[in-house]
Amino acid sequence: MTNTGTPAVWLDQAGSRAQQYFSEYSWGSVIFLDGVNTLERYSTGYQGSPTASPVSNVRTGSGTAGDPYTITTVTTLGSSGVQFTQIFSYVNGDRQILKRWELENTGSNTFNDLRFFHGGDSYFGGIDSARSWYDANNSMVYISNDSFAATGYMGFYANPATPASAYFAGFFDTGNIQAAAGQLSSTADANYRDAGYYLQWNRASLAPGARWAVEATEIWSDPGALQVFAPANDAVVPGQTITRSFSIQNFNAGSDVNAELALNTLPAGWSASIVSPASPVALSPLASQTVVVNITVAQDANPGDVQDIVLSATAGGVTNQASLRLEVAAIDFAISPTALDFGNVTVGNTAQQTISLSNGVGSLPLDVASLIHSLGAEFSLTADTCSNTTLPAAGACTVTLQYAPTQVGAANATLTFPFTAPVTTTRSVTVTGAGVTAPPVIPTAAVPVPIAGAAGAASLGVLGLAAWLGLRRRNKKDAA
The missing domain is CATH 2.60.40.10 (Immunoglobulins)
Incomplete structure (x- = not known):
C-alpha cells in the first residue's frame, strides 16, 4: 500500500504468484467533494498525480479471523478540511479483502453532491484480457477469463449497508475516463477486453463534523468453470433468522452443466437450508442462477463468534464453493x-x-x-x-x-x-x-308530510325520510 492509499495485490495461482492489478499499482480511488467540479476532485495516485496528502500508513493484526491483517491509510484532501481514511483487512488464507473508506469533514464548510469511486485496471491471473459481468443479485462487478484451470473470477461488491450508486466493468480506460469525469455508466461488457472495473457511491451532503463510511469486498474465487458467489459478510445477533441470496454461474461458453448444491454442516444451534432452487440446477453456457438460503443463528451464540455459511456446487466431479461470513455482534x-x-x-x-x-x-x-x-x-x-x-x-x-x-x-x-x-x-x-373503496353513501330522501301549524291548521312541510319514519313510529306508539 502506498502512503496515499494505492494498493497492490498478488495471488498464488497454479503454483505461481501473479499480480492482480496491471503494473502492480494500477488501482485506486477518486473523490469528488462538489459534484463534478474537478477543482474539488482528489485521487490516491493511479488516476494521475496523487492529490491526497499522506498522514499515516500503518499495518496491524496477526492475520486471524478475530485479528485480521489491517492496513490503515490516513490522508487529507487538499485544504478542504476533509480527512480520508482507508482501511483494508485480510485474514490469512482467505481469498478476499474487506475494504472500508471514511470521509470525515473536520472543516467548517458543508460539501454537496459527493461522489466516491474505487477501481482500476485489472491483470487477473496474470492475463490482460477478461470478460466483464454484473451480478444484480449481489450488486457485484466481476471479471473472468478462459483459463479455468488457474482462475475463477475476480469481483468487487458493496456491503448492503452502503450500496453502490453506479458501476462499470469493461475496457479499463473507459472506466478510468468515467471515474475521472464523475459518473459511471452502470454497464458491463461480456466481450474479452483489457478489462477493469469500478464502483461509485454518492452522498447528498457532508456537513462539518459529519462522517461518511463506505464498505465493500474484493474477492478472488477458486479456479473452475462452475462458480459460486456469496453475499456480503454481515453482523448478526443470537437467535436471528436471515435470508440471503447466493449465485452460481457456468463460465463455460460451450457446454451445459448440472450443478448439485449443498451447504456445510453447522454447529449445534445454527441452521441453514436452501429455499430455492431444487438441486440439481441446470445451467446453459454462461448462464447464472440465484440460490436463496435461510439461516438461523444459535440462541446461545456469543459476541465475537464467527460462522461461515458455505454453499458448494458440484458438476462433473468438480466442486467449487463460496462463503458468507457471519459475526455475532453485541448490538444493542x-x-x-x-x-x-x-x-x-x-x-x-x-x-x-x-x-x-x-x-x-x-x-x-x-x-x-x-x-x-x-x-x-x-x-x-x-x-x-x-x-x-x-x-x-x-x-x-x-x-x-x-x-x-x-x-x-x-x-x-x-x-x-x-x-x-x-x-x-x-x-x-x-x-x-x-x-x-369508500363505503356507499345512502342519500336521505325528502318526503312531504303533514305538520300541524301553530294555529292547529294542517300545513305541508318537508322532513327527512328518517325523521318521518321516526315520527310515524312515535304516533303508532302513542295510539297504542
Whole structure:
C-alpha cells in the first residue's frame, strides 16, 4: 500500500504468484467533494498525480479471523478540511479483502453532491484480457477469463449497508475516463477486453463534523468453470433468522452443466437450508442462477463468534464453493415496530405512521447511513431524522411514512436501516397496507308530510325520510 492509499495485490495461482492489478499499482480511488467540479476532485495516485496528502500508513493484526491483517491509510484532501481514511483487512488464507473508506469533514464548510469511486485496471491471473459481468443479485462487478484451470473470477461488491450508486466493468480506460469525469455508466461488457472495473457511491451532503463510511469486498474465487458467489459478510445477533441470496454461474461458453448444491454442516444451534432452487440446477453456457438460503443463528451464540455459511456446487466431479461470513455482534439497538401495517385505507385518502430507532443505554455511538427503501408509488417518507446521523447512547430518531393508496388491493414495501458503526449491517422493516373503496353513501330522501301549524291548521312541510319514519313510529306508539 502506498502512503496515499494505492494498493497492490498478488495471488498464488497454479503454483505461481501473479499480480492482480496491471503494473502492480494500477488501482485506486477518486473523490469528488462538489459534484463534478474537478477543482474539488482528489485521487490516491493511479488516476494521475496523487492529490491526497499522506498522514499515516500503518499495518496491524496477526492475520486471524478475530485479528485480521489491517492496513490503515490516513490522508487529507487538499485544504478542504476533509480527512480520508482507508482501511483494508485480510485474514490469512482467505481469498478476499474487506475494504472500508471514511470521509470525515473536520472543516467548517458543508460539501454537496459527493461522489466516491474505487477501481482500476485489472491483470487477473496474470492475463490482460477478461470478460466483464454484473451480478444484480449481489450488486457485484466481476471479471473472468478462459483459463479455468488457474482462475475463477475476480469481483468487487458493496456491503448492503452502503450500496453502490453506479458501476462499470469493461475496457479499463473507459472506466478510468468515467471515474475521472464523475459518473459511471452502470454497464458491463461480456466481450474479452483489457478489462477493469469500478464502483461509485454518492452522498447528498457532508456537513462539518459529519462522517461518511463506505464498505465493500474484493474477492478472488477458486479456479473452475462452475462458480459460486456469496453475499456480503454481515453482523448478526443470537437467535436471528436471515435470508440471503447466493449465485452460481457456468463460465463455460460451450457446454451445459448440472450443478448439485449443498451447504456445510453447522454447529449445534445454527441452521441453514436452501429455499430455492431444487438441486440439481441446470445451467446453459454462461448462464447464472440465484440460490436463496435461510439461516438461523444459535440462541446461545456469543459476541465475537464467527460462522461461515458455505454453499458448494458440484458438476462433473468438480466442486467449487463460496462463503458468507457471519459475526455475532453485541448490538444493542431497537427498531419499533419491526413490521408496519397501515391496515385498510380508502383509496384517495392518506394515513401516516412512525417508526422509531433507539440506541441502547451505555452503547457505543450508532452510525446510521442513508435509509434504503423500495416504497413504490403509494408509500412515501414524509419525515426522516435517522439518515446520516450518529445516535449517542440512549439516543433515538424517527421516520414517518405515509400511505396514499391509488387503487384497491394490497401494497407492500421495505424500509432498510443501514448501520456503519460500531458494526456494518442492516435491519429491515416490512411495510404493508390495503387500498379499499369508500363505503356507499345512502342519500336521505325528502318526503312531504303533514305538520300541524301553530294555529292547529294542517300545513305541508318537508322532513327527512328518517325523521318521518321516526315520527310515524312515535304516533303508532302513542295510539297504542
